[in-house]
Each structure stands twice: as structure tokens, then as C-alpha cells.
Amino acid sequence: MLLLFFLFTGFVPQLLANTSTGEASLQEAWKALTDKSYSKKEKAITLIARQNTADAYPVMKAMLDGKLYFSTRDKTLFVLKEQDGNYAFTPLFAGQAVTQESKRGFKKVKINNRLRTRLRQALALLQLQHEDKKLRLAAVQELLKNPDSKAANLIRDVVEKETDTEIRTAMHTLLAVIQLESPNENEQREAIKKLADSLNPSALNALTAYQPPNTALKKLANAAIQKINDRRDNYARAETIFFGLSLGSVLALAAIGLAITFGVMGVINMAHGELIMIGAYTTYVIQLLMPEHIGISVIVAIPAAFIVSGLVGMAIELTVIRHLYGRPLETLLATFGVSLVLQQTVRSIFSPLNRSVETPQWMSGAFQINEVLALTWNRFYIIIFCLAVFVALILVMKKTLLGLQVRAVSQNRLMARAMGVRSKWVDALTFGLGSGIAGMAGVALSLLTNVGPNLGQSYIIDSFMVVVFGGVGNLWGTLVAGMSLGVINKVLEPWAGAVLAKILVLVFIILFIQKRPTGLFPQRGRAAED
Amino acid sequence: MFMLDLLRNDKPGSWMLATLLVVSIAVPVLNLLVPEGSIFHLSTYTVTLLGKYLTYALLALAADLVWGYLGILSLGHGAFFALGGYAMGMYLMRQIGERGVYGDPLLPDFMVFLNWQELPWFWHGFDQFWFAALMVLLVPGLLAYVFGYLAFRSRVTGVYLSIITQAMTYALMLAFFRNEMGFGGNNGLTDFKDLLGFDLRADSTRIGLFLASTAALAIAYLGTRYIVSSRLGLASVAIRDAESRTRFIGYRVENIKLWMFVFSAMLAGVAGALYVPQVGIINPGEFSPLNSIELIIWVAIGGRGTLYGAVIGALLVNYAKTYFTAALPEIWLFALGGLFILVTLYLPKGIVGLRRMREARA
Numbered sequence: 013m014l015l016l017f018f019l020f021t022g023f024v025p026q027l028l029a030n031t032s033t034g035e036a037s038l039q040e041a042w043k044a045l046t047d048k049s050y051s052k053k054e055k056a057i058t059l060i061a062r063q064n065t066a067d068a069y070p071v072m073k074a075m076l077d078g079k080l081y082f083s084t085r086d087k088t089l090f091v092l093k094e095q096d097g098n099y100a101f102t103p104l105f106a107g108q109a110v111t112q113e114s115k116r117g118f119k120k121v122k123i124n125n126r127l128r129t130r131l132r133q134a135l136a137l138l139q140l141q142h143e144d145k146k147l148r149l150a151a152v153q154e155l156l157k158n159p160d161s162k163a164a165n166l167i168r169d170v171v172e173k174e175t176d177t178e179i180r181t182a183m184h185t186l187l188a189v190i191q192l193e194s195p196n197e198n199e200q201r202e203a204i205k206k207l208a209d210s211l212n213p214s215a216l217n218a219l220t221a222y223q224p225p226n227t228a229l230k231k232l233a234n235a236a237i238q239k240i241n242d243r244r245d246n247y248a249r250a251e252t253i254f255f256g257l258s259l260g261s262v263l264a265l266a267a268i269g270l271a272i273t274f275g276v277m278g279v280i281n282m283a284h285g286e287l288i289m290i291g292a293y294t295t296y297v298i299q300l301l302m303p304e305h306i307g308i309s310v311i312v313a314i315p316a317a318f319i320v321s322g323l324v325g326m327a328i329e330l331t332v333i334r335h336l337y338g339r340p341l342e343t344l345l346a347t348f349g350v351s352l353v354l355q356q357t358v359r360s361i362f363s364p365l366n367r368s369v370e371t372p373q374w375m376s377g378a379f380q381i382n383e384v385l386a387l388t389w390n391r392f393y394i395i396i397f398c399l400a401v402f403v404a405l406i407l408v409m410k411k412t413l414l415g416l417q418v419r420a421v422s423q424n425r426l427m428a429r430a431m432g433v434r435s436k437w438v439d440a441l442t443f444g445l446g447s448g449i450a451g452m453a454g455v456a457l458s459l460l461t462n463v464g465p466n467l468g469q470s471y472i473i474d475s476f477m478v479v480v481f482g483g484v485g486n487l488w489g490t491l492v493a494g495m496s497l498g499v500i501n502k503v504l505e506p507w508a509g510a511v512l513a514k515i516l517v518l519v520f521i522i523l524f525i526q527k528r529p530t531g532l533f534p535q536r537g538r539a540a541e542d
Numbered sequence: 543m544f545m546l547d548l549l550r551n552d553k554p555g556s557w558m559l560a561t562l563l564v565v566s567i568a569v570p571v572l573n574l575l576v577p578e579g580s581i582f583h584l585s586t587y588t589v590t591l592l593g594k595y596l597t598y599a600l601l602a603l604a605a606d607l608v609w610g611y612l613g614i615l616s617l618g619h620g621a622f623f624a625l626g627g628y629a630m631g632m633y634l635m636r637q638i639g640e641r642g643v644y645g646d647p648l649l650p651d652f653m654v655f656l657n658w659q660e661l662p663w664f665w666h667g668f669d670q671f672w673f674a675a676l677m678v679l680l681v682p683g684l685l686a687y688v689f690g691y692l693a694f695r696s697r698v699t700g701v702y703l704s705i706i707t708q709a710m711t712y713a714l715m716l717a718f719f720r721n722e723m724g725f726g727g728n729n730g731l732t733d734f735k736d737l738l739g740f741d742l743r744a745d746s747t748r749i750g751l752f753l754a755s756t757a758a759l760a761i762a763y764l765g766t767r768y769i770v771s772s773r774l775g776l777a778s779v780a781i782r783d784a785e786s787r788t789r790f791i792g793y794r795v796e797n798i799k800l801w802m803f804v805f806s807a808m809l810a811g812v813a814g815a816l817y818v819p820q821v822g823i824i825n826p827g828e829f830s831p832l833n834s835i836e837l838i839i840w841v842a843i844g845g846r847g848t849l850y851g852a853v854i855g856a857l858l859v860n861y862a863k864t865y866f867t868a869a870l871p872e873i874w875l876f877a878l879g880g881l882f883i884l885v886t887l888y889l890p891k892g893i894v895g896l897r898r899m900r901e902a903r904a
Binding site: 280282332335336340341342343344345346348349350351352353355356357359360469473476477480511512514515518519521522523525526527529 | 689706881
């Protein structure tokens with residue numbers, strides 16, 4: 013009872029001040045931990061927590077984890093650490109560290125459930141003032157799970173000192189949750205208003221569990237719940253769109269290369285997927301070559317994959333496609349043959365098993381926007397990467413001599429040749445460019461899925477769909493189509509499931525092509541006519 | 543009389559039919575009458591393998607009808623084949639009855655396994671052979687009709703058509719992989735016991751299925767030969783070579799394309815229906831786009847636009863596949879890929895084209 017009184021009223025100001033009397037009683041408390049009586053231990057814990065010395069946090073943590081021991085000889089405290097089957101006892105205060113094979117000579121500081129709860133609370137309170145930001149946040153969140161008025165008193169004191177806005181918001185939510193339990197109706201009204209602005213799940217839980225004493229408050233509470241749910245829905249929608257955009261980026265990346273070979277050159281390259289696969293395997297090989305620098309390896313892999321896939325693509329153009337211009341269906345079959353050969357080649361070199369590429373450190377983790385919305389970095393980087401590739405490609409096509417010549421050849425081959433463009437050379441380079449971009453898409457894909465010989469096959473149909481949907485020969489169309497298909501897919505997924513969503517998208521595109529055979533953004537002008 | 547007229551100008555076709563006739567007599571004799579130890583004995587395994595090749599030949603014939611004579615490169619003919627196969631598979635599933643692992647008189651094993659209480663509506667009627675046989679024709683035909691109606695009316699042609707047919711079979715594959723569809727999901731339909739009361743494992747049933755495949759191929763060949771020599775066939779060749787001109791002359795291009803496409807899909811369905819009892823399983827893998835492209839290469843290798851070329855191509859490539867996948871599995875994809883490239887680059891008229899080229903030179 014006395015303790016409770018203490019907690020409620022007086023002790024907070026003293027919390028950080030170690031008076032001399034406190035010093036003495038603290039020594040007593042440390043000793044009391046070795047006592048057999050649980051109630052004495054509980055008192056000791058409360059005292060230690062109140063004093064908040066540097067030792068308090070690690071010792072209580074050790075106690076909670078069952079790692080706190082005392083020597084049976086002189087009852088001094090030790091912390092146990094198990095090392096390779098040996099037991100290392102580190103003294104808490106003065107004394108000799110002991111390492112031995114058994115626990116002989118030491119006894120565990122036993123705790124019961126009541127003490128365990130007490131310890132957790134005490135730890136949470138201590139954590140609230142810890143230097144580490146993560147620990148402080150975790151403490152507030154722990155308290156939010158089981159808010160009580162004791163916590164409120166403590167928080168009320170530290171909230172003003174808190175510098176981090178995220179933790180402050182959580183603390184305010186906690187205070188409001190506790191305020192909601194107050195018997196005073198005005199207090200409750202205040203609390204509801206505050207909670208309505210919080211996105212923390214505990215705020216919603218508190219409001220749902222809340223028993224309003226009159227209809228006015230009930231209305232207010234319902235409105236608050238409505239508001240929270242609306243905001244959460246909005247963030248969920250934003251998350252879906254983000255997922256959709258990242259999926260769309262993958263699709264667009266895989267399709268942009270195809271947009272060049274198919275759209276600009278009119279070549280149906282069924283081996284496009286295999287060029288993506290080659291890019292992915294290039295990433296894998298580069299990681300094997302530089303296992304010490306995983307973080308850099310991905311960056312190195314981007315130009316490497318561009319060059320490897322680009323060269324393979326040029327080889328395909330020079331040996332096969334060159335002889336088939338103007339016969340699109342035959343090109344389709346021949347390049348399909350190429351794709352089988354490439355697949356089997358990779359299977360023979362790397363075995364048919366899937367390989368995995370390690371995600372570098374800087375790409376893992378998430379960007380926490382608020383309590384509901386977190387965006388993972390790797391998806392974020394893929395969107396950026398897709399846009400960067402796209403911009404670079406647009407610049408190449410619009411600003412360089414190669415781009416000019418490519419456009420000239422695709423619009424009127426004979427005229428371009430008459431003007432001195434070496435059309436065969438341009439063909440090979442264009443195909444190399446498209447293939448190289450496929451290789452870069454492979455780098456991105458290798459970070460998302462396993463790298464295997466069938467990697468390309470699963471993307472070839474999607475890529476064609478994107479190009480056809482966007483309008484053949486239109487790079488912007490490819491980007492828009494990829495992004496919108498990605499978003500549509502992710503929007504459908506929650507209620508249809510991943511597979512059915514994909515089927516629906518395919519059916520949608522099939523129907524769309526019936527309606528607009530030339531895609532979203534058809535090519536205009538003479539080039540469009542057959 | 544009519545048949546002779548049809549074959550008068552089709553020497554290779556006549557030879558092919560004659561060979562089919564000889565084979566259909568020789569195979570049962572060698573399998574059933576020649577004792578097992580003799581070197582002339584044909585194992586039942588080989589008979590079934592031959593029967594499987596013949597259904598592939600029928601499928602290739604169907605693809606050649608639309609590709610060779612109409613210019614539609616369908617990369618989704620495997621879907622029609624698989625649908626025909628599923629229709630037959632459903633009949634065979636219902637025939638199992640109480641002999642399944644779970645012994646349910648009505649529900650096939652996989653439904654019991656999924657804890658389903660009653661038969662889905664689309665499984666009704668498949669206990670009757672005539673109904674299943676009708677569905678073998680109707681389901682692929684209907685899909686081809688709807689798909690073709692939409693595509694041809696909006697004048698989707700060439701590469702675009704090829705790509706959306708591929709998307710169609712891909713979408714169907716994904717759909718049939720789903721357990722909720724009610725077609726056995728990943729595992730498909732299997733464990734068949736008997737067909738029209740005949741035990742599927744018996745040698746005589748295998749011979750019967752082989753003969754049925756031979757007959758189906760022969761009849762389909764005559765039927766398609768009749769179509770391509772008729773006015774309809776001439777009009778479709780005109781569409782293949784100059785679609786707009788044919789339209790301006792006054793032919794209803796969409797209708798001709800549509801009916802040829804539907805007929806071809808039905809042939810593919812029949813091929814699938816004959817295929818399933820011989821191999822004993824049908825699963826969503828049959829819908830995979832790879833299968834559909836592979837069958838196009840049979841036609842291309844044999845020689846497109848000749849009908850008999852498609853049959854020859856299917857038999858040759860599949861024999862090679864059986865041989866290579868057993869003897870040199872590593873080589874098979876290289877060989878198939880190489881075939882694709884070499885045939886399109888150097889043999890645009892296929893194997894039968896070689897003979898024609900020699901004739902032209904002489």
C-alpha cells in the first residue's frame with residue numbers, strides 16, 4: 013500500500029536523484045535479491061527501479077532471463093554467461109570472475125510469475141529513459157499493450173524530455189488511452205479527441221473496448237473509430253499502390269527491352285526472357301567473384317549484365333534474326349529455338365538448381381512512414397531503378413546519334429540507307445541495346461526471386477502483354493502499361509488471390525486488344541499503317 | 543469414288559493413308575499374334591507410344607489447317623488439345639466410381655480429399671460417354687468460337703493474334719492449377735480404370751485405342767483435305783496471302799476464319815481426348831505455352847501448308863524426342879532449339895519442301 017502511494021505521488025521527482033540514504037538502501041536492496049522471500053525481492057526490485065542506477069537495467073534483465081546468480085559463500089551477485097559448455101560468472105560489483113564447468117557454488121535468483129510481471133514493468137519504466145531510441149520506443153509499445161495509471165505517471169514526466177517525435181506520439185497515445193479510463197466525462201471526451209488522431213493499433217483497441225456512459229460520448233467515440241478506420245484504409249490503399257508500382261516497375265523493366273526489339277524494330281524476340289535470365293546469372297557470378305563486397309557487387313552487376321546480355325543479343329541478331337527481317341512469325345519460332353538453347357546452356361553450366369543472390373545490407377529494411385505504413389527499401393529502389401533506366405533510354409533514343417538512326421531505320425529503312433545510315437549496323441546495335449536492358453532487368457529480378465534456368469520463361473508472356481497493352485513502338489506506353497498492370501494486379505489480389513488476379517489481368521488484356529488492337533498509345537502517322 | 547477424287551492429286555497423302563492402313567493391320571498382328579519372345583513382337587508399351595504419336599499428328603494437322611492455309615499462327619492450340627483431354631479425363635474419372643482410394647461412389651478422389659460434399663455442376667453428365675464425347679468437341683469449339691469471334695471481328699492479326707493465343711493458354715494453365723477450379727489442380731486427373739467397360743490396362747484396349755487414333759487421323763486427314771480443296775479452302779488461302787484484297791472482293795473474311803478456327807480447335811480436342819486414355823493422365827502442364835509452341839515446330843519441320851507434312855513432322859520430332867530424352871537428355875533441348883533455328887533459316891518449307899525443291903530442279 014505504501015509503495016503504491018509512493019508510485020502515485022512522490023517518487024517521480026526523486027527518480028534521477030541519488031540521495032545518500034538512497035545509496036544505503038540500494039545496497040540493502042541488492043542483498044535482498046538473494047533472499048528466499050519473494051515479497052522481499054519484490055520490494056527490492058521496486059527500490060532498485062526507483063533509483064535507476066546504471067546497473068539496474070542489465071541486472072533486472074538478467075534476473076528476468078534467469079541469468080542472475082549469487083555465490084552461496086558470501087551472497088554476492090553474479091551474472092551467468094554460457095560459453096562453449098562452460099559457465100562464466102561475472103560479478104556484479106567487486107570480486108573475481110569465475111569460469112567453471114558446473115554451476116557449483118552458485119545459486120540462481122529465483123523468480124515467480126508475480127515477480128516476472130513486476131520485473132517487466134520495472135524494466136519498461138527503466139527503458140523509457142534509456143539512451144537507445146529503439147529501446148525507448150519498445151518500452152512505450154510494451155506499456156501500450158497493458159496500460160495502467162502507474163505508467164501514466166511515469167510517462168507524464170518523461171514525455172516533455174523526449175526528443176524523438178515518433179516516441180512522443182506513442183507516449184501521447186498511451187496517456188490518452190489511460191485518460192479514457194478516467195471516471196470524469198470531460199476527461200474521456202478529451203481522450204477520445206486525442207485518440208481519434210492516433211494511428212496506433214492500441215488507440216483503436218481502446219476505443220473499441222470503451223464503454224461510453226452517455227449517447228453524446230458514444231457518438232463521439234464512434235466517429236473517432238470511423239476516422240481512424242478511414243485513415244488506416246487510406247494508408248492501406250497507399251501501400252497497395254506502392255506494391256503495385258513496384259510490381260509494375262519489374263514488369264516495365266522486363267518489357268522495356270522488348271519495347272525496343274519488338275516495338276521499334278518489329279522483331280519478336282522470344283529469347284528476351286533468357287536475356288533477362290543471363291543478366292540475373294551475371295549478378296550471381298559477380299557475387300561469387302567478390303564475396304567480400306556484397307553491397308558493391310549489385311552496383312557492379314548492372315553494367316556487367318548490360319554488357320553480357322547486350323553481347324549475347326548482338327550475337328543472336330547477327331546469326332539468326334538478320335536473315336529473317338520482314339518475316340515476324342518465322343522470327344518468333346527461330347528466337348524460341350534460341351531461347352531453348354540458352355536455357356539448356358545455362359542448365360549445363362550452372363546446374364538446373366536455383367541459385368540465390370544475396371540482398372545487400374543497404375537494400376534491406378523498411379522506411380517507416382507512420383505506425384501503419386512502412387515501405388520496404390528494396391521495392392523502393394526497384395521503382396527508382398526502373399525510372400532511371402527508362403529516362404536513360406529515352407535520352408539515348410532522343411538525344412544521341414544512335415537514337416536518331418534507330419528511329420530513322422524503323423520509320424523508313426530504304427530512305428535511311430539512302431541517307432547514309434548503315435542500317436545493318438544500326439540493327440545490331442539496337443538489338444544489343446534492347447538485350448542489354450533485359451540484362452539490367454535481370455539484375456533487379458535476381459534480388460527478388462531465385463535465379464534459375466526458367467526465370468526468363470515466366471516473364472516473357474507478361475513482357476509481351478505489357479508491350480502490346482502499351483502500344484507497340486511507344487516507350488512511354490510501355491512504362492504506363494507496366495505500372496498500371498502492376499497496380500491492377502495488386503488491387504485485385506486481396507479479394508481474388510494472386511493466381512486469379514493474374515488470370516483476370518490476362519483476360520482483361522486479351523479483351524482490351526480486341527477493343528484496341530494497337531494498344532493504349534498507338535503509333536500515329538504512316539509508320540503505323542501496314 | 544469421292545475419296546478417290548480427293549486423293550487423285552495428292553500422291554503423298556495417298557501414300558500416307560496407305561501406310562496408316564498397313565500399320566493399323568501390322569501393329570495388332572505383331573502385338574497380339576506374334577509370341578512375346580520373338581524379335582517381331584511389338585510390346586504394348588511401343589503400341590501406346592505409337593498411339594500417342596498419332597494423336598500428336600492429329601493435333602499438328604489441326605494446327606497446320608489454320609497456320610498453313612489461313613495464316614493464323616496459333617500459339618494456343620495446346621489449350622484446345624488439353625480441354626478435349628480434360629473432357630475425356632472427366633468421363634474416365636466418373637467411370638472409376640467406387641474403386642477410388644476413398645471409395646466414394648460419386649465424387650472423384652481429389653474432391654473427397656478437398657472435403658467437397660457434392661459434385662460441381664459442370665461434372666454432371668460426364669458419366670455418360672456420349673455426353674463426354676460431345677463435350678470433347680463442344681468445349682474447345684466454343685472457346686475457339688468466342689475467342690475467334692472477338693479476335694477476328696476486331697481484325698487482330700499476325701503477331702498480335704499469336705501473342706494473345708499464347709496468353710489464353712497461359713491463363714488457362716494458371717486457372718487449372720487452382721484446386722478451386724474443380725479439375726484436380728496440380729495433379730490433374732489420373733488413376734483411370736476403364737473406358738466403355740474395357741480395362742485400360744489390357745493389351746486389347748491399348749490396341750483398340752491405337753486403332754481409334756489411326757482411324758481418327760485418317761478421317762481427319764480426309765476431312766481437312768476435303769476442306770482445303772473446296773471453295774472454302776481456296777478462299778482461306780486467299781485470306782492467308784492477301785487478307786484485305788479478299789475482303790474487298792466480297793468474302794466475309796471473319797466468318798471464314800472463325801469456322802476454320804473452330805473446326806481446327808475441335809480436331810485438337812479429339813486429339814486430346816484420344817491422348818488421355820493412352821497416357822493415363824491429364825494435368826495443367828498440358829496447357830503450358832511451351833507445348834503449344836512445340837507443336838508449331840512439328841508443323842514447321844514437316845512442312846507447313848501441306849497437311850501430310852504436319853503429320854510427318856509430328857511423328858519425326860516426337861520419335862526424336864523419345865530417343866533423345868532417354869539416351870541423351872542433356873542434348874534434347876539443344877537439338878530442339880537447333881531444329882527451330884535451322885528449319886526457319888534454311889528449310890522454310892520443311893522436310894516435304896526438300897522433295898519439292900528436288901522435283902522443281904529436275
